[in-house]
Amino acid sequence: MIMEINSLNDIDNKIGNAFKTNKEIAINQLEEIISKMPVEIRSLINEAFTLKRIPKEYLLSSILFAFSNAGGLAFSIKAMGYVNYANLYFAIIGSRGDSKSPAMDLATFPLVKYDNEKYKEFKRNNADLEELEKIDRKQLFLQDATIESAIFTHFKNKYSVGIFVDELYFIIEKMANKNSTEGTAWRTFFLQGNTNKHIDISRKTTESFRIEKSYPTLLGSIQHQFVPKLFADGNLESGLIDRILFTNKLTVNHQLSRNDISTEVYENYSKSLLNLLYYRTEIENTFEMDDLQISLDLKANKRLFDYSQELINRQNKATDLSKEYISKMMINIHKLSLLIHLILNSERQDYQSKMSVDTVEIAILILEFYFMNFKIVLDENITQKEKLPTTEEIIRLAIKNNATQKDVVAITGMNKSTISRKWNNELMQPAT
Numbered sequence: 001m002i003m004e005i006n007s008l009n010d011i012d013n014k015i016g017n018a019f020k021t022n023k024e025i026a027i028n029q030l031e032e033i034i035s036k037m038p039v040e041i042r043s044l045i046n047e048a049f050t051l052k053r054i055p056k057e058y059l060l061s062s063i064l065f066a067f068s069n070a071g072g073l074a075f076s077i078k079a080m081g082y083v084n085y086a087n088l089y090f091a092i093i094g095s096r097g098d099s100k101s102p103a104m105d106l107a108t109f110p111l112v113k114y115d116n117e118k119y120k121e122f123k124r125n126n127a128d129l130e131e132l133e134k135i136d137r138k139q140l141f142l143q144d145a146t147i148e149s150a151i152f153t154h155f156k157n158k159y160s161v162g163i164f165v166d167e168l169y170f171i172i173e174k175m176a177n178k179n180s181t182e183g184t185a186w187r188t189f190f191l192q193g194n195t196n197k198h199i200d201i202s203r204k205t206t207e208s209f210r211i212e213k214s215y216p217t218l219l220g221s222i223q224h225q226f227v228p229k230l231f232a233d234g235n236l237e238s239g240l241i242d243r244i245l246f247t248n249k250l251t252v253n254h255q256l257s258r259n260d261i262s263t264e265v266y267e268n269y270s271k272s273l274l275n276l277l278y279y280r281t282e283i284e285n286t287f288e289m290d291d292l293q294i295s296l297d298l299k300a301n302k303r304l305f306d307y308s309q310e311l312i313n314r315q316n317k318a319t320d321l322s323k324e325y326i327s328k329m330m331i332n333i334h335k336l337s338l339l340i341h342l343i344l345n346s347e348r349q350d351y352q353s354k355m356s357v358d359t360v361e362i363a364i365l366i367l368e369f370y371f372m373n374f375k376i377v378l379d380e381n382i383t384q385k386e387k388l389p390t391t392e393e394i395i396r397l398a399i400k401n402n403a404t405q406k407d408v409v410a411i412t413g414m415n416k417s418t419i420s421r422k423w424n425n426e427l428m429q430p431a432t
Helices: 008-017 022-036 039-052 056-074 100-126 147-156 169-176 181-194 224-230 263-287 298-317 322-344 357-381 391-400 405-412 416-428
Strands: 075-079 082-084 089-094 161-165 199-201 209-211 216-223 244-247 292-294
Touching: 022 039, 022 056, 022 357, 039 056, 039 100, 039 263, 056 075, 056 089, 056 100, 056 161, 056 216, 056 244, 056 263, 056 322, 075 322, 082 322, 089 100, 089 224, 100 161, 100 216, 100 263, 147 161, 147 181, 147 199, 147 209, 161 169, 169 181, 169 216, 169 224, 181 199, 181 216, 216 224, 224 357, 244 357, 298 322, 298 357, 322 357, 391 405, 391 416, 405 416
Parallel strands: 075 292, 089 216, 089 244, 161 216
Antiparallel strands: 075 082, 199 209
């Protein structure tokens, strides 16, 4: 794939990366991303890696998922004529014992604690009420639910629903079962929800309902041996795979520590995350489905436009499975730009400020990190069929090596007249 060259720095990076593996490039991207995160996130990632041996990349993805949930439909971005929200899908790939679950639990604990408190409040408030008087339960996450339960929970919690599963395989297995209506429904739910489309559920015997604007998020882990299943049974063809941000195991710490993550570091992270959640809740309770639309300054608008054009150029040149993935990157750059804006402004709750070009640059860096992870997934887990040469390529090779039309007919199995016509066309092409 040919990289867009816009500056001497781009040339420098291209030359440097030419001698690195995809994993080495991803690790460099990861360290740069962490260095640009607010101190409360940067400190948590580094301490968790040093003291708890939690891979940095796993915790980064889990933190992005947590903030994606906390923001919900309360915030949007309008750029290049499109309105987008910050809901994203993350899949953490690794082996047993790779600390996938500790990363997910650490990042989401403040929101899980919030869910626990809301559940107690729900039980307490409804204890003495009749069925028709009962108040709806407020919750952010679902961990073990049917698709109907997930959609109904989203109907009752209109600003977001977080699908937070320790093992993605069980949902994937349902999707892989062609006889499973639930599996098909899960795939449709994620496809529709990615672009915040409406979800309409009609039933003859039970309550019908409609979600005017959806906002599902996803975080789950999957073991290496099950990754090919993700790419099978309609998930690849439907485009679901292209909407997932994959995280491979990149960083390792073999040194045990007797120390724990400092209380101050975790409290600062928790405060930042809950600041966003409480601000979102205020919008939710006050405006009932209105959102705060974030404006971009002129430089941010231009950078987003230029990067989108670069993605189109790269997509046109791509010849493997990354071609379709790049097309969804054009949506995800909007989502990530909004998410990073919320993260950077969460400490002071300055969400109404204009989005800067620096924010877009960080979002681009993160998206390129996930694109590199996708390439690693293809390299390590997906056996791609070797691309066969075209007839024209065979003929050019035959002419170059003084072979005959008869030789090409024998190789391709095509008739003589077709080969003769294509052969003459190639001879008429100017030399290169």
